[in-house]
Amino acid sequence: MPTIHDVAREAGVSASTVSRALSGSRPVNPELAERVARAARSLGYRHNAVARALRTNRSHTIGMVVPQISNPFFPMLVEALERRLQQEGVELLLCDSAQDVAVEERRLRALVERQVDGIVISPLDTEASAPAVRAIAERVPLIQVDRRVGGAVSDWVGADDTAGIGELVDLLVAGGRRRLRFVSSAVTNSSALDRATAFDAALARHGLAPAGDPLLGTFDVNWGRRAAELIAASGTPVDGVVCGNDVIALGMLRGLREAGLTVPDQVAVTGFDDIAFAEISDPPLTTVRQPWEAMAEECVRLLLRGGNGTERDGGPRGVSIAPELRIRESTPPVLPGQRSQPPFPGRDREEQSSPVRDKEQR
Amino acid sequence: MPTIHDVAREAGVSASTVSRALSGSRPVNPELAERVARAARSLGYRHNAVARALRTNRSHTIGMVVPQISNPFFPMLVEALERRLQQEGVELLLCDSAQDVAVEERRLRALVERQVDGIVISPLDTEASAPAVRAIAERVPLIQVDRRVGGAVSDWVGADDTAGIGELVDLLVAGGRRRLRFVSSAVTNSSALDRATAFDAALARHGLAPAGDPLLGTFDVNWGRRAAELIAASGTPVDGVVCGNDVIALGMLRGLREAGLTVPDQVAVTGFDDIAFAEISDPPLTTVRQPWEAMAEECVRLLLRGGNGTERDGGPRGVSIAPELRIRESTPPVLPGQRSQPPFPGRDREEQSSPVRDKEQR
DNA sequence: TTGAAAGCGCTAACAC
DNA sequence: GTGTTAGCGCTTTCAA
Numbered sequence: 109m110p111t112i113h114d115v116a117r118e119a120g121v122s123a124s125t126v127s128r129a130l131s132g133s134r135p136v137n138p139e140l141a142e143r144v145a146r147a148a149r150s151l152g153y154r155h156n157a158v159a160r161a162l163r164t165n166r167s168h169t170i171g172m173v174v175p176q177i178s179n180p181f182f183p184m185l186v187e188a189l190e191r192r193l194q195q196e197g198v199e200l201l202l203c204d205s206a207q208d209v210a211v212e213e214r215r216l217r218a219l220v221e222r223q224v225d226g227i228v229i230s231p232l233d234t235e236a237s238a239p240a241v242r243a244i245a246e247r248v249p250l251i252q253v254d255r256r257v258g259g260a261v262s263d264w265v266g267a268d269d270t271a272g273i274g275e276l277v278d279l280l281v282a283g284g285r286r287r288l289r290f291v292s293s294a295v296t297n298s299s300a301l302d303r304a305t306a307f308d309a310a311l312a313r314h315g316l317a318p319a320g321d322p323l324l325g326t327f328d329v330n331w332g333r334r335a336a337e338l339i340a341a342s343g344t345p346v347d348g349v350v351c352g353n354d355v356i357a358l359g360m361l362r363g364l365r366e367a368g369l370t371v372p373d374q375v376a377v378t379g380f381d382d383i384a385f386a387e388i389s390d391p392p393l394t395t396v397r398q399p400w401e402a403m404a405e406e407c408v409r410l411l412l413r414g415g416n417g418t419e420r421d422g423g424p425r426g427v428s429i430a431p432e433l434r435i436r437e438s439t440p441p442v443l444p445g446q447r448s449q450p451p452f453p454g455r456d457r458e459e460q461s462s463p464v465r466d467k468e469q470r
Numbered sequence: 471m472p473t474i475h476d477v478a479r480e481a482g483v484s485a486s487t488v489s490r491a492l493s494g495s496r497p498v499n500p501e502l503a504e505r506v507a508r509a510a511r512s513l514g515y516r517h518n519a520v521a522r523a524l525r526t527n528r529s530h531t532i533g534m535v536v537p538q539i540s541n542p543f544f545p546m547l548v549e550a551l552e553r554r555l556q557q558e559g560v561e562l563l564l565c566d567s568a569q570d571v572a573v574e575e576r577r578l579r580a581l582v583e584r585q586v587d588g589i590v591i592s593p594l595d596t597e598a599s600a601p602a603v604r605a606i607a608e609r610v611p612l613i614q615v616d617r618r619v620g621g622a623v624s625d626w627v628g629a630d631d632t633a634g635i636g637e638l639v640d641l642l643v644a645g646g647r648r649r650l651r652f653v654s655s656a657v658t659n660s661s662a663l664d665r666a667t668a669f670d671a672a673l674a675r676h677g678l679a680p681a682g683d684p685l686l687g688t689f690d691v692n693w694g695r696r697a698a699e700l701i702a703a704s705g706t707p708v709d710g711v712v713c714g715n716d717v718i719a720l721g722m723l724r725g726l727r728e729a730g731l732t733v734p735d736q737v738a739v740t741g742f743d744d745i746a747f748a749e750i751s752d753p754p755l756t757t758v759r760q761p762w763e764a765m766a767e768e769c770v771r772l773l774l775r776g777g778n779g780t781e782r783d784g785g786p787r788g789v790s791i792a793p794e795l796r797i798r799e800s801t802p803p804v805l806p807g808q809r810s811q812p813p814f815p816g817r818d819r820e821e822q823s824s825p826v827r828d829k830e831q832r
Numbered sequence: 833t834t835g836a837a838a839g840c841g842c843t844a845a846c847a848c
Numbered sequence: 849g850t851g852t853t854a855g856c857g858c859t860t861t862c863a864a
Contacts, residue, residue: 112857134833135833136833155583156524156856156857159856162842163839163857163859163860164858164859177545178546187568201563204552211556329747388695483850485841485851486844487849489842490849495843495844497849498850502850518840518842520841522843524841524857526844527856
């Protein structure tokens with residue numbers, strides 16, 4: 109691999125001139141610049157990003173850690189973020205924490221050692237991930253996305269779970285359903301917790317009690333399927349199931365069918381995320397669309413503004429963006445007159461983000 | 471951030487001793503080693519992977535470039551590879567080429583500039599990706615996985631598409647289907663091409679002609695759905711659709727339902743990959759399971775063995791691993807007696823990989 | 833505007 | 849077994 113010195117020799121100038129000509133960091137005689145460019149091309153010179161990073165302390169790379177890339181929600185977020193980062197000439201270094209807090213910590217450390225300029229993380233566990241996230245946030249700009257840990261550790265960007273779940277519950281109630289049950293992952297992660305809380309709050313607004321304890325497992329298809337079995341087996345009648353995400357809801361659809369229950373006639377089902385498969389399930393899934401693009405945009409904005417907010421006045425912030433309701437056939441049609449006024453007026457557009465608000469963590 | 475010199479000062483030894491003690495590269499007096507360890511801990515020392523990489527030319531990082539992370543096949547492969555790489559203490563730097571050859575080339579260059587020790591790529595296009603892949607393979611060990619470019623450029627690891635499609639076609643034929651049609655992505659990528667070829671070959675083995683030209687679009691849900699429309703609208707009767715992957719097949723199920731066709735009674739459907747949603751669709755999808763674990767294993771083996779094979783005698787190799795048939799309800803039950811002998815005897819176990827064979831490229 | 837020289841943090845000869 | 853020295857490839861003072 110040719111180095112900058114090889115180019116310098118070939119062009120008959122000094123290494124510094126090559127550096128300046130190639131990076132444009134300072135003015136260089138146009139004629140020399142041309143000679144340098146030609147020499148670089150003829151030698152097939154490519155700059156060494158490692159040497160540059162060592163010297164400048166900037167790697168033009170940001171790291172991302174997701175709980176599980178096989179959960180289709182995260183690929184959507186990753187793609188949005190990569191598109192956005194591309195515009196900034198920044199590379200994304202993506203890691204999977206494999207649902208394991210120890211792995212998550214290892215990944216974070218590896219990213220820091222590689223001198224990434226910033227980190228975007230969706231932490232596994234509100235409690236267990238906190239020490240590592242906090243420690244890393246002291247060393248490098250860090251944004252939490254979707255999920256977050258407890259305590260005021262860093263900026264956070266995510267969907268407004270309260271609004272999303274609220275709209276879903278309102279829709280079910282407007283459709284005549286009164287016996288609602290919540291199925292999600294264990295509330296050790298903040299998404300699950302926020303949505304569970306939002307579910308209770310939404311029911312309370314309608315003066316309803318849940319039709320049974322929340323069923324809490326994991327964010328995957330199998331849990332949704334198994335939870336359907338549990339619901340069918342329990343004596344408690346249920347006419348609506350609010351699921352913590354689409355993957356669970358899709359498993360739920362299958363499980364209910366296997367249990368001989370029809371959707372939406374006997375039991376309505378809702379999801380969260382709006383992954384591609386939500387549109388083609390049978391029946392198609394009513395859900396709430398995560399604002400991936402807006403989330404990615406916001407992450408980059410906060411990251412470039414440099415930092416996790418701990419030093420700015422007011423400390424870390426949370427940005428929550430309203431998700432968009434997608435009504436499909438897994439929920440009953442709304443009774444006439446019932447939906448005259450939207451439950452969250454003016455919040456059902458993806459473009460609208462709620463104003464930046466202090467994050468109320470935990 | 472403390473450096474090795476800070477630790478050296480704290481421990482009262484030289485920087486080299488710290489380096490040796492921490493890395494274990496050479497023997498160090500146990501007492502000093504202990505002092506170093508203590509000093510490092512008290513200062514919160516973390517080694518600088520960038521400096522190390524510059525010095526040693528090894529980054530303990532391998533890069534991966536996938537066509538589209540939102541295609542659920544790739545997350546499965548990524549997770550398998552990360553698990554495997556973790557055992558080697560190697561970090562995975564994952565990039566998405568966003569279905570764009572220009573982006574793909576940029577990603578490859580960025581990886582090389584970052585001094586990755588190797589690259590795993592699933593190239594977008596047999597032709598258009600070839601120049602970039604070839605150029606990169608000259609600079610760094612590179613393995614192609616799943617898809618590959620034309621020409622003998624590097625080692626390749628993938629599923630045995632011929633065997634997989636063959637088993638699927640045999641199953642349909644054994645189930646009494648004779649009017650089979652192929653729906654996939656455009657054959658500009660090698661997976662699509664191999665599977666299309668395998669489909670024709672399998673039909674020929676049975677003395678059958680396809681029930682219409684292959685329908686070629688993109689590897690996504692919407693194309694499957696749209697292709698179903700096309701099939702329904704065309705006069706040509708079809709009693710079995712072999713899809714290029716699961717995502718298309720899942721869209722196909724939906725599209726056929728919308729067109730009023732029943733699966734499998736009127737039309738049988740098969741997929742390829744065995745993503746999680748294949749098991750819970752309605753009806754559950756008959757498909758072929760990609761041997762992700764074995765593919766990851768093989769990639770790492772070839773990568774560690776260092777190189778893209780261009781210099782070894784015999785040149786680049788291709789390793790194709792037999793996928794595993796997963797029979798579900800989207801295909802008709804097999805007629806009695808018809809499946810007495812398996813069409814590809816002894817190949818229906820994931821563990822068995824076909825022997826390394828010369829890759830027959832293009 | 834250009835070149836010489838120093839140094840980012842680390843490891844690997846080379847001496848002792 | 850340990851310290852000294854040099855240098856990975858680059859950028860950035862500092863002089864000229």
